[in-house]
Amino acid sequence: MKDRMHELIDILNEADYNYYTLDNPTITDQEYDKYMRELIEIEEEHPDWIENDSPTHKVGGKIIDSFQKVKHKIPMMSLSDVFSESEVYAFGKRIEKENIHPQYVCELKIDGLSVSLLYEKGKLVRAATRGDGVTGEDITHNAITIKTIPLKLKEPVDIEVRGEIFMNKETLAKLNEIRRQNNEPLLQNCRNAASGSIRQLDSKVAAQRKLDVFMYHLPNPLDYGLNTHQEALDYIKKLGFKTNPNNRLVNSIEEVLEFIEEKTATRDSLPYDIDGIVIKVNGIKDQQKLGFTAKYPKWATAYKFPATQVLTKLKDIIFTVGRTGQITPNAVLDPVIVAGSTISRATLHNEDYVNEKDLKIGDIVSIRKAGDVIPEVVEVIKERRTGAEKDFEMIKTCPMCNSQLIKKEGQVDYFCPNENCPARSVEQLIHFVSRNAMNIDGMGDRIMEDFYNFGFIKNITDIYHLKNHEKDLIRLEGYGEKSVSNLLEAIENSKKNSLERLIFALGISHVGEKTAKILATNFKDLRTLQNATMEELVSISDIGDIIAKSLIDYFHDEKNLLTIDKLEELGLNFKYLGQEVNEDENFTEKTFVLTGSLELFTRDEAKEIIENLGGKTSESVSKKTSVVIVGANPGSKYQKAQELGIPIWTEEEFKDKINK
Numbered sequence: 001m002k003d004r005m006h007e008l009i010d011i012l013n014e015a016d017y018n019y020y021t022l023d024n025p026t027i028t029d030q031e032y033d034k035y036m037r038e039l040i041e042i043e044e045e046h047p048d049w050i051e052n053d054s055p056t057h058k059v060g061g062k063i064i065d066s067f068q069k070v071k072h073k074i075p076m077m078s079l080s081d082v083f084s085e086s087e088v089y090a091f092g093k094r095i096e097k098e099n100i101h102p103q104y105v106c107e108l109k110i111d112g113l114s115v116s117l118l119y120e121k122g123k124l125v126r127a128a129t130r131g132d133g134v135t136g137e138d139i140t141h142n143a144i145t146i147k148t149i150p151l152k153l154k155e156p157v158d159i160e161v162r163g164e165i166f167m168n169k170e171t172l173a174k175l176n177e178i179r180r181q182n183n184e185p186l187l188q189n190c191r192n193a194a195s196g197s198i199r200q201l202d203s204k205v206a207a208q209r210k211l212d213v214f215m216y217h218l219p220n221p222l223d224y225g226l227n228t229h230q231e232a233l234d235y236i237k238k239l240g241f242k243t244n245p246n247n248r249l250v251n252s253i254e255e256v257l258e259f260i261e262e263k264t265a266t267r268d269s270l271p272y273d274i275d276g277i278v279i280k281v282n283g284i285k286d287q288q289k290l291g292f293t294a295k296y297p298k299w300a301t302a303y304k305f306p307a308t309q310v311l312t313k314l315k316d317i318i319f320t321v322g323r324t325g326q327i328t329p330n331a332v333l334d335p336v337i338v339a340g341s342t343i344s345r346a347t348l349h350n351e352d353y354v355n356e357k358d359l360k361i362g363d364i365v366s367i368r369k370a371g372d373v374i375p376e377v378v379e380v381i382k383e384r385r386t387g388a389e390k391d392f393e394m395i396k397t398c399p400m401c402n403s404q405l406i407k408k409e410g411q412v413d414y415f416c417p418n419e420n421c422p423a424r425s426v427e428q429l430i431h432f433v434s435r436n437a438m439n440i441d442g443m444g445d446r447i448m449e450d451f452y453n454f455g456f457i458k459n460i461t462d463i464y465h466l467k468n469h470e471k472d473l474i475r476l477e478g479y480g481e482k483s484v485s486n487l488l489e490a491i492e493n494s495k496k497n498s499l500e501r502l503i504f505a506l507g508i509s510h511v512g513e514k515t516a517k518i519l520a521t522n523f524k525d526l527r528t529l530q531n532a533t534m535e536e537l538v539s540i541s542d543i544g545d546i547i548a549k550s551l552i553d554y555f556h557d558e559k560n561l562l563t564i565d566k567l568e569e570l571g572l573n574f575k576y577l578g579q580e581v582n583e584d585e586n587f588t589e590k591t592f593v594l595t596g597s598l599e600l601f602t603r604d605e606a607k608e609i610i611e612n613l614g615g616k617t618s619e620s621v622s623k624k625t626s627v628v629i630v631g632a633n634p635g636s637k638y639q640k641a642q643e644l645g646i647p648i649w650t651e652e653e654f655k656d657k658i659n660k
Helices: 002-021 029-045 055-059 085-096 169-181 190-198 203-208 229-238 253-269 283-289 351-357 422-433 445-453 466-475 481-494 498-504 512-521 526-530 534-538 545-555 559-567 603-612 635-643 651-659
Strands: 070-073 102-112 114-120 123-129 133-138 159-164 212-218 248-250 274-281 301-303 308-321 327-337 340-346 366-370 373-379 591-595 617-620 629-630 648-650
Touching: 002 029, 002 055, 029 055, 029 591, 055 102, 070 651, 085 190, 085 253, 085 274, 085 301, 085 351, 102 229, 102 253, 102 301, 114 190, 159 190, 190 203, 203 635, 248 253, 274 283, 308 422, 327 351, 327 366, 340 373, 351 373, 351 466, 351 534, 422 445, 422 498, 466 481, 498 512, 498 526, 512 526, 526 545, 526 559, 534 545, 591 603, 591 635, 603 617, 629 635, 629 651
Parallel strands: 591 617, 591 629, 629 648
Antiparallel strands: 070 133, 102 248, 102 274, 114 123, 114 159, 123 133, 159 212, 274 301, 308 327, 308 366, 327 340, 366 373
16 A cells, blocks of 8 residues: 555656646546545555655645744845846946856746755755845745645755745736635735745645746756756756746847847736846856855846836825934825835935925825835826925924934934934834844834834833733734744844844944944954954954944943843843854965865855955955965956966865865
């Protein structure tokens, strides 16, 4: 009977692949149902036989308590955006300057949710979201319900493949019809529907949403003997993954633009939403030569379709207060759907912005989503004015605490100077718990506002006393025992965060994520940073006078010091938990540039080694470069290093220096 179970699993998985991935059914629905019933009966009779690649998992049923964090072995980087033909040309010219004349692969940019699928010996072991690129969330229980995600590959390989989970337009329409009949809120667009579905704790919900996926990236193609991106796409398709049939290999930027023009014209006829075209250099060694910026690969970019514009009425202009006290005017609009989302608010940035656009309350205005994401007021339709419109007036006092606003010389923004202003307090709290700061799951903007208004949280230390209000929280509408328990657990877990998150979370003026990481790696402990002098701070690369003075001012404020003392008493980690730097004379305070194809290390590994030995890396060669490390087929960086007389190490020499 166990042999029959394996036979049924193979039959049904092959049928799923042919039907959902190849759109070429090989057995009838009746046969499929008969095989599935037989498999279910065997598994119910012998539950200890159930295997991870069984197609019965596709119906869902697993329920988890919360999403576990997953660290990506290779970061999932985002893409730079371009918005015009000239910017596409400029992308091509930058590549040609590196003496590269590549082929390009053009792909449809699916409007969904990025996913990483990890397989061991050909079997799916983990699915994770992109998250912040370094750390995502484990969504395996939902991913296995997607028919186009194979649980078992056609070859027993260890591999990670990346792609995009999405929902088809027809699926969304059917789902909304059911929700309409049940008097449930409608899902506004395919992307939000897909994202919301994949983040359900109950996998049955995800299974019912009939999600789909296209796989488009293999992070380490050379490990599989693949030399081009197109070869990588062909290989992952051969393994059983669904790839987009609209992908096209082209020979020039001119052909890229032809592809963009063609797909822009047919965009609306596609069964799924796309918001642009992804352009990738095809050759893997060309990709390695071009390298990366801090955020993006230099060998790829995303052309974003021009934003859809619609007209609506500017009903009012209201003002909000940010965590630094900055006053921002905001447009209150007649609700209107723009690119699939209902828009009723849009930021107007500052007084000068409103005056430059000559906005009046009551105007008919043009609205779009900048980059298909952020609502933006484009212009006033002045010919639609009736004379009943009201002129805009900048407020003089804070809308929350009535303090007189100030405007510093040379700045365009107004500020509330009252550090105890309720609005500033709420924004500071929201920043503290945000994903890139202390990353406390379950404590979004609305929840933080509720807790502030209810009196549970008035300052950041109150967050860690929230457990004292557990019974009160459970009684609140919309808060159950399980959700409150998960929230309190997330708060407790945040105490273990590394120092750089805490520094950023404190909201020190001019200290962003990158600066917080620099400070954490240099000072290792918050108390050491607290006692740092101006001279010690400015001696650190990338820390200038403005940032240093802001830090000195922050740590000389008695109120801030009291907060830090309380956080320490509450058990928050004050130390940097990243890898320690072991300084070495060959690397300390030196700047390295990597060029060519490395064989003994990946680029990320080489960079990490350099930084852990006290050095730093750069993407370009200049007189300030200390050493250029050269792999196979080096490019213009190698030539420039020779011209400038900069020391050059082979990869073997680099390895010897490390070993010493």
